[in-house]
Amino acid sequence: MEVYKIKGGKRLQGTIKVSGAKNSAVALIPASILASTPVTIEGLPEISDVLTLQSLLEDVGGAVTFENGEMTIDPSNIVSMPMPNGNVKKLRASYYLMGAMLGRFKNAVIGLPGGCHLGPRPIDQHIKGFEALGAKVTNEHGAIYLRAEELRGAKIYLDVASVGATINIMLAAVLAKGKTTIENAAKEPEIIDVATLLSNMGANIKGAGTNVIRIEGVEELHGTRHTIIPDRIEAGTFMIMAAAIGDGVTIDNVIPFHVEALTAKLREMGVEVIEEDERVIIPKAAEALHSVDVKTLVYPGFPTDLQQPFSVLLTQATGTSVITDTIYSARFKQIDEIGRMNATARVEGRTAIITGPSELQAASVRATDLRAGAALVLAGLLADGETEIREIQHIERGYSSLIKKLRGIGADIRKEIITEEATVRE
Numbered sequence: 389m390e391v392y393k394i395k396g397g398k399r400l401q402g403t404i405k406v407s408g409a410k411n412s413a414v415a416l417i418p419a420s421i422l423a424s425t426p427v428t429i430e431g432l433p434e435i436s437d438v439l440t441l442q443s444l445l446e447d448v449g450g451a452v453t454f455e456n457g458e459m460t461i462d463p464s465n466i467v468s469m470p471m472p473n474g475n476v477k478k479l480r481a482s483y484y485l486m487g488a489m490l491g492r493f494k495n496a497v498i499g500l501p502g503g504c505h506l507g508p509r510p511i512d513q514h515i516k517g518f519e520a521l522g523a524k525v526t527n528e529h530g531a532i533y534l535r536a537e538e539l540r541g542a543k544i545y546l547d548v549a550s551v552g553a554t555i556n557i558m559l560a561a562v563l564a565k566g567k568t569t570i571e572n573a574a575k576e577p578e579i580i581d582v583a584t585l586l587s588n589m590g591a592n593i594k595g596a597g598t599n600v601i602r603i604e605g606v607e608e609l610h611g612t613r614h615t616i617i618p619d620r621i622e623a624g625t626f627m628i629m630a631a632a633i634g635d636g637v638t639i640d641n642v643i644p645f646h647v648e649a650l651t652a653k654l655r656e657m658g659v660e661v662i663e664e665d666e667r668v669i670i671p672k673a674a675e676a677l678h679s680v681d682v683k684t685l686v687y688p689g690f691p692t693d694l695q696q697p698f699s700v701l702l703t704q705a706t707g708t709s710v711i712t713d714t715i716y717s718a719r720f721k722q723i724d725e726i727g728r729m730n731a732t733a734r735v736e737g738r739t740a741i742i743t744g745p746s747e748l749q750a751a752s753v754r755a756t757d758l759r760a761g762a763a764l765v766l767a768g769l770l771a772d773g774e775t776e777i778r779e780i781q782h783i784e785r786g787y788s789s790l791i792k793k794l795r796g797i798g799a800d801i802r803k804e805i806i807t808e809e810a811t812v813r814e
């Protein structure tokens with residue numbers, strides 16, 4: 389079993405570079421299925437979600453190369469083969485194969501997606517959108533069957549501003565006949581990124597990044613070259629780490645506007661944050677951090693994906709802080725784990741209540757999901773002693789070269805293989 393081992397207390401210093409956005413990458417790769425000629429995406433993060441999608445595309449006939457963050461996908465020989473099991477269950481974003489395969493072939497069979505367990509993760513709004521476009525959608529034996537004679541543009545109002553549903557409907561609608569309008573669309577930067585790729589492939593999309601997206605279907609899409617946006621969640625994770633235990637950290641390859649909600653909260657806590665064109669500098673960890681309350685919201689609100697690492701920073705603040713996650717009701721599994729590390733924190737319904745400052749102590753802990761894993765890495769960096777983090781496969785779904793990057797700014801973190809015997813003895 390692979391684990392991360394972290395010796396806490398080392399102050400972070402230097403420049404750390406952010407990779408391409410995971411939550412864009414996992415939609416851009418399926419989007420390439422809609423083209424008739426090769427699509428190249430530059431700057432992809434080297435994470436397991438990207439590798440899983442590569443092999444899913446290869447399974448259905450795609451010719452894919454991936455080197456130095458650049459993926460070229462030749463979708464011309466892709467066929468609509470059913471994908472009910474296997475790799476599709478490894479990630480949440482495999483649901484984008486539904487929109488892309490439906491858009492190109494008018495039929496698809498895709499297993500229900502996996503991803504982090506954060507409480508219910510329904511896809512009813514995706515299905516409502518596909519049905520509005522003319523697809524018949526059924527759930528049979530754990531897979532979604534989508535079939536359409538033809539797809540026709542429609543007006544779709546989303547009951548919740550879902551990132552996944554907005555992107556999936558765009559994917560299905562770009563080759564549909566006529567005009568599609570998505571109302572109450574989500575506005576996340578990743579949606580703009582996917583719309584930019586699709587537009588460069590020849591799609592006609594207006595309004596991505598606002599709550600009304602208008603799509604005029606086209607006959608065919610062609611290949612293109614696209615550079616992915618930086619990962620605002622990875623950038624935010626490093627900003628939080630720098631605020632907790634930094635001594636001059638520059639986070640490079642960030643769009644500062646994308647992390648505005650976090651920057652505002654950090655400043656409210658007493659952290660100095662300097663924003664430049666494509667980087668953010670945290671000159672030093674604040675001497676005294678103030679407690680703050682945080683509510684996660686759809687973009688541009690405070691992102692649910694940063695709430696978990698942020699909860700660890702709050703253990704260092706003086707006073708009681710309350711986090712409310714309005715997006716995912718059960719996204720607090722890190723709280724039990726940091727409790728083992730001497731944090732004073734508890735969960736009440738949709739909120740986590742954290743009182744600080746606490747001197748964290750090293751322990752053996754479990755990365756229950758991706759961002760809980762990032763939270764535990766931060767807890768390990770702060771703790772006295774050597775922390776062991778298990779189930780790191782969750783972390784590696786979403787953070788590219790994390791060990792190398794953190795070592796580059798002075799962290800004492802390494803990956804080790806431990807035997808089951810050692811696990812049992814502990």
Ligand SMILES: CC(=O)N[C@H]1[C@@H](OP(=O)(O)OP(=O)(O)OC[C@H]2O[C@@H](n3ccc(=O)[nH]c3=O)[C@H](O)[C@@H]2O)O[C@H](CO)[C@@H](O)[C@@H]1O
Pocket residue numbers: 411508509510511512513514515548549550551552553574576685686687691692693714715716
């Ligand atoms: C709004 C929001 O913060 N979205 C985040 C969410 O996206 P993700 O794509 O997972 O979630 P959505 O944006 O699609 O969903 C937002 C909310 O709508 C609900 N919902 C969604 C689809 C649906 O068909 N029915 C439905 O009820 C979800 O349960 C959730 O409460 O997690 C991703 C990975 O952690 C983040 O990158 C996204 O920024």
Ligand SMILES: C=C(OP(=O)(O)O)C(=O)O
Pocket residue numbers: 410411479480481502503504693758759786
């Ligand atoms: C929860 C996340 O990923 P996924 O939706 O892929 O499980 C995340 O990116 O924080």
